[in-house]
Amino acid sequence: MTQDLNLSGAVLIAMPGMGDDRFDRSVVLICAHSDDGAMGLIVNKPAEELAFSDLLEQLDIDGADEGRDIRVHLGGPVERGRGFVLHSGDYDSPGSMTIEGGFGVTATLDVLQALADGGGPARAILALGYSGWGPGQLEEELARNDWLMLPQAEADLIFAEDAGGKWVSHLRALGVDPLVLSPAGGRA
Template structure:
């Protein structure tokens, strides 16, 4: 997020692809154990052929955006090479595509109450299965997701 706009990745929508398949498609070896069966995620509708790796610890690869003190978002191939050969960083969420907002667009959506916001909780992202992440984030706000209406109105 900067004066030019904002970028985000969806963290709870796995697609029908594993890291083993992705590594095969980009012609990189996946020698490190424990990664091959991990799902690849739909990160958003923009540039769905481009990969993004949300990872902990943050690290310093060619194209890393610092999310916070412990997490980075990297879009360069060198992080995939590191994962494949050294198994580091250990905690990763690999996505294809991203969600993007023009300058001021996300801020206006927040003013319009189009989003519910919670502090970043990396335990939700890295420790829970994808189908539990939304409910866990809502619980941070004290909201029972099952009781939310899909219909918006004015009182």
């Protein structure tokens, strides 16, 4: 089923009325996709109650005065206690996974220490949890019109400061006016 379709680096944009409140107006960067399923990170749902500095303190990571402060997001409903740093492709460590389109994701403490010390990737967000799909599940959701898909992520949209505007900006990148979207899909 997915042999000819690799969605790594694609962006899913939740359609209105998809039926799952956890993904309402979500923008998801697909990090991995294979016959075994898919894994992605929501990039537009900030974790308002948690700052990066709070997380570093919880993990006993000391930073330098010039340490960086990155945004913390809710990456999805699976394993919310696990953190993933989604970053630009200029950072690589033994624990990094490359994502199509010049992105990477790292789930090891070394990237957090690098950021706390003022280094690390040029662009980054921290996602708590991830979005996961079993074999064929994502393809079924796409066929049901639960998601629109932007075939290749754009870094300026993924790392934009305005998390609340990412859903609209990704729709516009597809040439879709959010005001004309209907929760009902159809086939001709």
